[in-house]
Amino acid sequence: MTPAPGAGPAVVTGPDERTARRRFVTVSFLFWLPAGLTSAPMVLLLTERGLTLAAVAAVFAAHALTAAALELPTGGLSDVVGRRAVLACAGVLNACALTLIALGTTPWVLALGMALMGAGRALSSGPAEAWYVDTVHAHAGPDAEIRTGLARAGAASSAALALGMVLGGALPWTLGLGPGLGAELRTLSSDLVLPLSVPVLLGVVVEIVFVLHVLTALTEPPRPPATLRTALRGVPGAIAAGLRLGARDTLVRRILMTAGATGTAFAALELLTPGRAADLTGSAESGAVLFAGLAATGYVCSALGSRLAPLVARLAGGSERAVLTSLGASTAGLLALGATVSLDGAPALTVAATGYGLIYLGLGAAGPSENDLLHRRVDATGRATALSVQSLSLQLVGAAGGLTVGALPAGPLPWLLGAVVMLTGALLWSGREAAVPPAAAVTGNGGG
Structure with missing residues (x-):
């Protein structure tokens, strides 16, 4: 300072x-x-x-x-x-x-x-x-x-x-x-x-x-004293600045689009996995047990992916290539889950567990690198707003993706749609590395 x-x-x-x-x-x-x-x-x-x-x-x-x-x-x-x-x-x-x-x-x-x-x-x-x-x-x-x-x-x-x-x-x-x-x-x-x-x-x-x-x-640090009315008066400006940032900054827009792809992947998992688990085990009750086990395993894989994120970024040569690699692993996991539709018994369970783990491992590894890039694009005046825009993109696009997945006929097609969307999110990071200026270069109050 x-x-x-x-x-x-x-x-x-x-x-x-x-x-x-x-x-x-x-x-x-x-x-x-x-x-x-x-x-x-x-x-x-x-x-x-x-x-x-x-x-x-x-x-x-x-x-x-x-x-x-x-x-x-x-x-x-x-x-x-x-x-x-x-x-x-x-x-x-x-x-x-x-x-x-x-x-x-x-x-x-x-x-x-x-x-x-x-x-x-x-x-x-x-x-x-x-x-x-x-x-x-x-x-x-x-x-x-x-x-x-x-x-x-x-x-x-x-x-x-x-x-x-x-x-x-x-x-x-x-x-x-x-x-x-x-x-x-x-x-x-x-x-x-x-x-x-x-x-x-x-x-x-x-x-x-x-x-x-x-x-x-x-x-x-203490902030300037403000009444509730004064504080609320500053909120619309902070929101507008966050939306402008997503509109004018290519890297931030890429991060928001990736969040939408991630939301679609989560929607596909939440909608399709319980039914597929029941099909594999033969009953709703045993399927619920399998789903709970898969969910817990997924969270563990996500934790492992997050811990490995710095290593992945070093091996990949930067945050953007790390996101590409990580989302590629998640895409492979979705394709593996889709392949279980044509399998039964132990092979299906093995492929399903592997695919589920790959999805969460990749998403866990991608998140820290994405947000590392995001925080270098915004300063303290708009940081929380930028994270909220990212979260909103995940929720809204995920909701739309969930509706689409739910409307498709049962089989590999819904999983394929999720994989295609995730692959699209990964390919957004396949271009040349963007220059990342200091965070102060792009402020939350609209400065540039």
Whole structure:
């Protein structure tokens, strides 16, 4: 950092690079652990409360629509009022949402819980990563190495999802064995607390720990005092700057298009894998067990891919070639899953597990390199907004891709579509390496 003429040496506040990386990794783990805990029992809990599958889909839509509607405004809010406050609010909203979902007995309460969770998801999209990059840049300048921190945080997030998935599936099953604690919980709470509620309530505890950690560990320089009205007035400008950045910057546009391709791949996995797992095992129940195992394995592979991201970038010769290589692996994984349609028995299971692992390994390795490039294109005034635009691209294109995949006839064609979209995302990075200016060269307020 360069002091102003005539001023003393610049005073850098906040933790050093190593401490910032450790705190960022911890925040990432704590944030995603409740999501893993609730993923396995969520649908079963909602149906246990009496919701039909159509009602469950509507409740999930409340989450998705709320998250999409608030994605850009909350990213802009983080750039205006600060990372820590917005991230702490996300944790509080998620804790309230999980409490309503765990204990709610009526559709409107459950829908409200999912909507609050969507708001929390939107609030959390970007502030922690923006805080980490801001802190490292404050100590070491805009050319500081951040890929390692992004990779370790991505690995921690995937590990949290894998651990949560296993615990979230095992706890209700353990409590439901015989006339034990699960029955006592139902009796003592007048059916308010079910065995399926326990992982969700554990998620509430983790959210409280998350909020406390955010408030104590994510220190940042004080921002100019502002009223709520003043802060909200700056949000539209931050959003407009983020959208302009995607429109005028070729590299950022490439990152956003890649996010859309990734969203389509995730949509194909979520829609097609459960049914394919049931076909391979012969029943819905055993298929659900296989799907849970595949999901946990996928998260582990994603964690491994994230940890390997710096090595992949060094071997590939740069971030852009690393993204190309990683997404190529994911494309191969989607093609492998499509090939299982013509296989049965052990060969099909082997190819399916390999393909599933390749998809997540590639996506895990690509993410840190993509965001390394993104953070070198934006500065602190628009960093969280840029991450929100990236997340919104993943969600919207993924939703459209999911609708398309769901409309295709069963067989290899839906998998082929996902592979083609992913391959297209990979080929975006096959050209000449783009020059990456310092982050300050492209500002979030529209400067260039």
